[in-house]
Amino acid sequence: MSDRAVFAWVIDGLNRRLAEPSGDPKQRRVYNALRAWIVSGELMPDMRLPSSRLLARETDMGRNTALGAIDQLVAEGFLVAREGAGVYVTAVGFAGLSDTPNAPTSDRLSQRGRAVLAVSPDDAVTHPAFTLGMPALDRFPEARWRRVVRRHQRPGAQQALHYRTHGGHPDLKAAIADYVRLARGVVCQADQILITHGTQQGLGLVATLLADGGDSAWIEDPGYLGARAAFQAADLRLIPVPVDDDGLDGSAVASAHPAPRLIYTTPSNQYPRGVTLALKRRLALLETARQHEAWIVEDDYDSELRYVSSPLACLQGLAGGAPVIYLGTFSKTLFPALQLGYIVVPRALISRFRRANARLFREEDPALQAALADFMNSGEFAAHIRKMRRCYRRRQAALREALAPATNAGLRLSSGAAGLHLVAYLDSIAQETRLVDEGAAVGVSLARLSTYFIGGRTEPGLVLGYAGADEAEIARPGGWLARAWRASQDDGS
Numbered sequence: 063m064s065d066r067a068v069f070a071w072v073i074d075g076l077n078r079r080l081a082e083p084s085g086d087p088k089q090r091r092v093y094n095a096l097r098a099w100i101v102s103g104e105l106m107p108d109m110r111l112p113s114s115r116l117l118a119r120e121t122d123m124g125r126n127t128a129l130g131a132i133d134q135l136v137a138e139g140f141l142v143a144r145e146g147a148g149v150y151v152t153a154v155g156f157a158g159l160s161d162t163p164n165a166p167t168s169d170r171l172s173q174r175g176r177a178v179l180a181v182s183p184d185d186a187v188t189h190p191a192f193t194l195g196m197p198a199l200d201r202f203p204e205a206r207w208r209r210v211v212r213r214h215q216r217p218g219a220q221q222a223l224h225y226r227t228h229g230g231h232p233d234l235k236a237a238i239a240d241y242v243r244l245a246r247g248v249v250c251q252a253d254q255i256l257i258t259h260g261t262q263q264g265l266g267l268v269a270t271l272l273a274d275g276g277d278s279a280w281i282e283d284p285g286y287l288g289a290r291a292a293f294q295a296a297d298l299r300l301i302p303v304p305v306d307d308d309g310l311d312g313s314a315v316a317s318a319h320p321a322p323r324l325i326y327t328t329p330s331n332q333y334p335r336g337v338t339l340a341l342k343r344r345l346a347l348l349e350t351a352r353q354h355e356a357w358i359v360e361d362d363y364d365s366e367l368r369y370v371s372s373p374l375a376c377l378q379g380l381a382g383g384a385p386v387i388y389l390g391t392f393s394k395t396l397f398p399a400l401q402l403g404y405i406v407v408p409r410a411l412i413s414r415f416r417r418a419n420a421r422l423f424r425e426e427d428p429a430l431q432a433a434l435a436d437f438m439n440s441g442e443f444a445a446h447i448r449k450m451r452r453c454y455r456r457r458q459a460a461l462r463e464a465l466a467p468a469t470n471a472g473l474r475l476s477s478g479a480a481g482l483h484l485v486a487y488l489d490s491i492a493q494e495t496r497l498v499d500e501g502a503a504v505g506v507s508l509a510r511l512s513t514y515f516i517g518g519r520t521e522p523g524l525v526l527g528y529a530g531a532d533e534a535e536i537a538r539p540g541g542w543l544a545r546a547w548r549a550s551q552d553d554g555s
């Protein structure tokens with residue numbers, strides 16, 4: 063194509079583009095049009111472009127607008143200015159860039175990625191009744207919390223705006239150390255605490271630092287899907303350990319598998335069954351970990367929400383120097399979007415954890431951490447927990463009452479001694495499927511117990527969150543479930 067023909071084509075095209083309605087500035091529109099024609103190959107390498115003077119004369123734009131767009135494309139390498147000869151399309155070929163036959167497709171995910179996605183459902187919350195892991199957001203003292211946060215967000219030293227590598231705000235680390243020592247029996251000092259974005263990040267950090275790809279990790283079966291995902295993302299070999307009324311039973315797998323590097327457990331309130339790890343099992347687990355030089359990963363996610371006794375002492379504090387990494391979170395006691403948690407790490411490892419955390423994940427907003435420290439030190443955190451215990455007792459009672467027509471007829475529920483959900487045990491997977499499907503049809507979303515199993519063995523049931531909905535909101539879906547369960551019993555499914 064001759065220069066003249068190219069000039070005419072560009073001028074014509076730009077006139078059409080500029081006549082179209084758009085909220086963008088003219089220079090951006092000219093830039094976008096020229097760039098798109100170069101990338102798509104309509105303007106080929108080494109084609110000469112009309113000068114800015116000619117463009118300004120033949121289109122509805124000023125010379126500076128044309129110059130600005132051309133200069134930008136020259137700076138980005140799409141055009142080259144040749145001394146005294148004008149501006150040309152760069153010699154780099156863009157052919158094929160706009161259609162992307164090699165763009166990654168879902169088929170090309172890594173195996174680890176696929177395994178993680180298998181336990182990462184896209185669950186949209188439709189109704190607070192039965193939603194899992196949701197605390198009473200309606201009872202959170204939001205206005206008070208926001209005031210505390212605002213107080214700590216005032217401008218301060220510029221240094222506070224820089225990357226941080228301290229393992230968390232010192233006030234928050236101190237407040238957490240005091241709290242877990244008193245409330246959970248954790249043996250630690252503030253310098254052993256690392257603040258995280260929550261348990262999920264803590265699990266990733268533990269897996270990265272303490273295990274190699276292919277190493278074995280014991281994991282409760284049924285168990286927390288977040289732990290499964292974190293360990294699968296680290297390419298660990300998951301060994302399902304059965305859970306009975308006394309918690310996970312390490313003896314069931316001890317001889318059958320290669321030695322574990324990590325042993326994940328929720329001893330204070332097993333997720334999802336809601337049982338506690340019996341003392342003799344705790345001692346046996348510590349012994350197993352010592353024998354194999356494995357680390358126990360203690361996920362103590364909601365043990366302060368206990369209704370039948372004081373919160374249980376943790377595994378970490380049971381014996382001096384226990385090989386335990388202890389993880390806690392504020393997702394259940396305050397609210398999940400806060401995304402603040404902590405790890406308690408043996409002193410020999412803490413600086414390595416701190417450095418790796420700062421490298422891999424960065425540290426959390428110091429103002430938010432300072433606000434949380436304030437919230438804890440002022441006594442409001444403890445007061446909120448006390449209030450929530452009463453609230454969750456009432457909400458659990460409301461769910462039990464709504465389900466009474468079914469429980470009186472034989473539906474078995476978990477003890478509900480702690481936590482934010484009850485498990486309803488069913489007779490068959492067919493019954494589980496039927497209730498989940500019927501629930502979906504009437505807008506009640508139900509979580510299947512069977513999806514928490516990993517080792518082939520499975521049990522049918524429903525995991526029913528009760529904390530996120532008030533008593534009135536629980537009554538209707540609870541009543542519906544009792545009726546649906548009875549109907550499914552009568553039909554024998």
Ligand SMILES: Cc1ncc(COP(=O)(O)O)c(C=O)c1O
Binds near residue numbers: 263363
């Ligand atoms: C067993 C268990 N651990 C931890 C968490 C919370 O993790 P995070 O701090 O990442 O929100 C949950 C939330 O549902 C959980 O069920």
